[in-house]
Amino acid sequence: MASTVNALGQPRLVSLEIRGFRAFGTEARVMQLDTPLVVVHAGNSQGKTSLAEGFEFLLSGRSSRRDLLGGAKAEYNDSLRNAHLPATDTDVYVEAVLRGPDGQTHKIRRELLCDFGQGTECESRLLLDGVEVTDLEEIGLTLADPPVRAPVLLQHTLRHVLSTEPKQRVGYFKALLSLTDLDQFRERVRAARGRVDSEQPGASLRLVDALSGTPAAAAGSTITALIKKPLTVDAARTAIERALLSAGAAVLADPAGSGNTPTFETVDALDIAIKAALEAQHEQSFPLSAFAVVPLSGDTPSTPNMTAYSNALTESDEHDARVTPVLQAVLGIATYAALDQPVQCPVCGTQHALTPERIAILRGHLHRTQALGEAAKSAATALSGARHSLDQLSNGVARAVPSVASWTDDQWAKATNALSDLGVDIAVMTDARGHASQVATAAGTLVAAVGLARGSLEQAGDAVASRNTLSDDLPDRYRQIVTAVGGLRTATEVYGRCASALRSAVEVAARDRITVGGLTEVSDLLAHRADVVVDVVAEAARQRTIKRLNAAEKELREAAGAVLDARFAQMSDTITKWWATIRPEELVGFGGIKRRAGGALFVNLVAALRADHASEPIEREALGVYSDSQLNALGLSIFLARTELLGAPILVLDDPIPGSDADHRLTFVQNTVGQLLNKGIQVIITTFDSKLAEWAQTNHGGSGYIAYNLDLIDIIAGTEPTQTSDVFGQLMLEAEESLYAPTAKGRRSACNTMRSAAERLAKQVIATGQTDAGTPTSVADVETKASTLGELIPLVLPFVVNDNEEKGLWKTFPKVLNPGSHDDDVPSTTDLKVVRGNLLKIAKTHNKYWPEGLLR
Incomplete structure (x- = not known):
């Protein structure tokens, strides 16, 4: 068995361990795979396809069966986990040892966390040397695009591309050629264009x-x-x-x-x-x-500040305060201000009473009362500003009252008729009318408050002018104004909503009447x-x-077509090459993969038909003219071309040559498998065809070949692999070919071959037992002493492992198998199947029992 990296330095599977996956049950099964070619033979329902799908699950974490076979998704619920595992047993995995291009080994393990279920997808965990990873690219195992991601050919992938419509077929080929990224980019551009195109222009x-x-x-x-x-x-x-x-x-x-x-x-x-x-x-x-x-606009008027005047008045003598304005008036006359001789007093009329000396006294008095004068001046200015504010407020009040508040009944009647003519509900205007009256009432209240405040301001002005004490009613007047302003503003706000509703209704109704x-x-x-x-x-x-997105999509479409043509031409050549290995020198060949009418949505498979090898081919649609056998060959060729173009280092083929196409098993084994091995690809074949398995060993046997047989004897334990890369295994495969024959002649052939297998197994057991007992013996040595089953049984009985049971089986073999060589009744298929199972069981038991296994 090979133990080094293959000549081309590609990864190779060394071993596989599988437990709890589909047909594999509670017992973990281990298979050694460290050769370029591994052939696994099994009858129907023995776990052959489960093994191939186990490889697919290990590499991709998916099941292409669910994606390609059709039907409802629910039909694949709980399809990966072995049905007979206890509910508490969650240890479902596929594990492999892989030798990388550098010669280092790596352990790959895929654990099933969640099977397909109602509303759930399959979930798994991939471990590389114990570390969780998302893919295996770092060790040279690159996956293709969905739906067929792993380099595993299953029956539903063999014919899938042929059974789909031309429009769907292009997606499959793009996936095979890893061109889906280009489509995904185009789809994103198209989706972006759609989103932008669907946006509505601004309102x-x-x-x-x-x-x-x-x-x-x-x-x-x-x-x-x-x-x-x-x-x-x-x-x-x-x-x-x-x-x-x-x-x-x-x-x-x-x-x-x-x-x-x-x-x-x-x-x-x-x-x-x-x-x-x-x-x-x-x-x-x-x-x-x-x-x-x-x-109503502006701020509500506030009470004028008279505090400074009141304080200054309090600090001055009341009599002096009252005469100060008179003195200011006298001294304000230029003649008296510059007096240099006595004159008559302008106030009392006394002759020579106003002298320069008295003028000086008056000036001193005014100087002493200057603070009061300044306070009075400031107060007069504040009162003037307050009167102005009240005037502005009065004007605003007048404007705030809508004209309708003073309408006559005739005016209301005309307005009502006009509103009815427009088809507007009269209640809208009635509501506005009522609130307009409330605005007028609130305005009247404010006008009255302003009048009272203005009267108080006039009184305060007279008091300041005469330096008298101010009345204390001014703050109350302004508080009344504040209250009235609030009432008017509230009434105006409510009315405004009614008037706005009326205006909106009228404008809508009158819109068509705009001339x-x-x-x-x-x-x-x-x-x-x-x-x-x-x-x-x-x-x-x-x-x-x-516009830019449309141009980009057009350019991408043209570019995609050019890329597809180039890749399709490349793939067509590769498919043709593999077709020739399966069906060499036939007049019906493969003409290529072509886009229909230059588009990128439809792909046709073309057949090339020749009258003779020298004539020009006539092209026809392959699906219309190919036989079933030719369609199988085309499906296999397409898959092999995909494997080569993607550079897959490992290839798993599940029944690549159907039983109905036995004529091409030899060309497949000799040519197709030979080319795959020459390219350094590790090939693992699972097949029910014993001839295919036998011929694979004949053509590619030796150290570069391992053969296994799968048997599902214990449903709970699951499918069990047995290595059969020896003469015994080959004889068992040869017997398998005729085991189910409906004629006595066919079963006689199986019976004879199975007797030869029993003889070979007996020789191996005898040679192994004698060697272990201290007498080195080869299978050839045993054959010189005894060659027939009857001669061998006495020699083999001392070395049985399961004493009574195995002895009984050996003694039964001649009784069932020997009649097959004579004119006696040939054993039935059922009897032969029991013998086959017993022989395989004995071989397995002895291979496990002896430290080095049975001698070959």
Whole structure:
């Protein structure tokens, strides 16, 4: 058995251990695989396919059976774990020892964590030398794209590519050729294009579309055209404002055709004009202006601060405070201020009473009362400002009361008729009317409070002027104002909601009665012009993105076609080469893989038909003209081509040559397997065909070959492999060929071959037993002493392992098998199957019993 890296330095499986997976049960089964070719023979339902799928599970962690065979996913629930394992037994695994290209061995172990189940996928854990990994690329085992990831040919993969529709077939070949990444990238580009394409343009652009059919239609087309070129926000804003000015001029032009077209310097000026025109149009249908709301603006007036004046007055003599204004008035006269001789007093009229000396005294008095004067001056200024604030508040109160509050009954009747004509619910106006009255009442309360406060301010002004004490009612007056202002603002707010509802209802109802075309549409655009700028820039970017994605998708599609053609040509040559190994020198050949009509969605398999080897081939669809045998050969050739192109170092083939195609088993063994081995690929074949197994050993036997036989004797323990790479094993394989023959002649052949196998096994047991007892003996030595089964049985009985049982089996063999050589009745297939099982059981028992196994 080989123990070094193969000549081409590729990885090789050294051994396999499998437990609890499908047909393999509670007993862990170990198989040595360290040769270029391993052939595993088994009858039906003995675990052959389970072994092949075990390799697939080890490498990929998946089961292609579930992906390719069809049916509901639920039909594959609990399909990987052995059905007879106890519920508590979770030790399900496939383990292998692999020798890498560097000669180092690695242990690969795949543990089943969760089988396929209701709503769950298969889950497993992959360990490389005890460390959890996601793949085995670092040791040279690279997987292909799904669905066939592992280099394992199973029956459902052999014909899958042939049974799918041409459209689905392209996906399979792309997976084989590892081209799915290109498709995935194209799909991402297509999905991105779809997402961008499905995005709706900004809502404001629908307002632009609304200009169609109005005098401003040209301006709408101008704005729409902006999305066809790159735009900055500033450039878009400038262009849109220019278009809006044009739109406004168009809708406000003199409808009489006088040629008077208004011009506007700014969009804001246009906005004012459009609103005025729209308001005028609304007024023709209903007097909305009378319901206008003008909320009370500005801060609520506060009480003027008289504290400094009151404090200064308290600190001054009351009499002095009262005469100070008189003295200020006297000294304010220039004549008296510069007096140099006695004169008459201007206050009391006494002659020569006002002298320069008395003027000096008066100046001293004023100096002493200067602080009070300054305080009085400041107080007068504060009172003046307070009066001004009250005046402003009074003006605001007057504006806050809507005109409808003073309407006559006739005016209300006309408005009611106009509203009914518009089809608007009268209750909307009735509600506004009631709240307008509340605004008027609240305004009256505030006006009264302002009047009282103003009277108090006048009194305070007189007191300051005469330096008298202030009345204390001023703060109360202002508190009344604050309360009244709050009431008016609350009433105005409530009324404002009612008036807004009325305005909205009227504007909607009167929209169709606007006689100036485009007025409403331009007004809507002006109100949302900032949004239009944003949406135009975004839409321009979106359109450019769609264009680039369309171009990218087209280029990717063309590139994908070119890549497919190149790879299909390469693969076609490789498939043709493998086809020739299976079916050499036939007139029906393989013509290649071709895309239909140059597309990338359909793939056809072409057959090449010749009348003779010198004629030009005629091309036909392979599926239409190939026989079943040829379709099998094509499926196998495709898989082998895929293996070669992907550089797989290990290949597992499960029944690669069906029983119906026995004519090509020799070409497969000799040519196909030979080429695989020459390429340094380790080939593991599982087959029910004993001839194929036998011929594989004949062609490629020696140190580069290991053979196994699988038997499912104990359902609980599971499938058991037995190595049969010897003469006994070959004879058992040869007997298998005729075991199920329906004729007596066929069963006689199986009977004779099985007797030869029993004789060979007996010689091995005798030689091994004598050698172990101290007398070195070879199988050839035994044969010189005894050659027939009858002569061998007395010699073999001393070396039986299971004394009574095995002795009985040896004595039974001649009784069942010897009649096959004479004219007696030939044993039935059932009897022969029992003998076959007993022989295999004895061989296995002795191989385990003797330290070095049975001598070969």
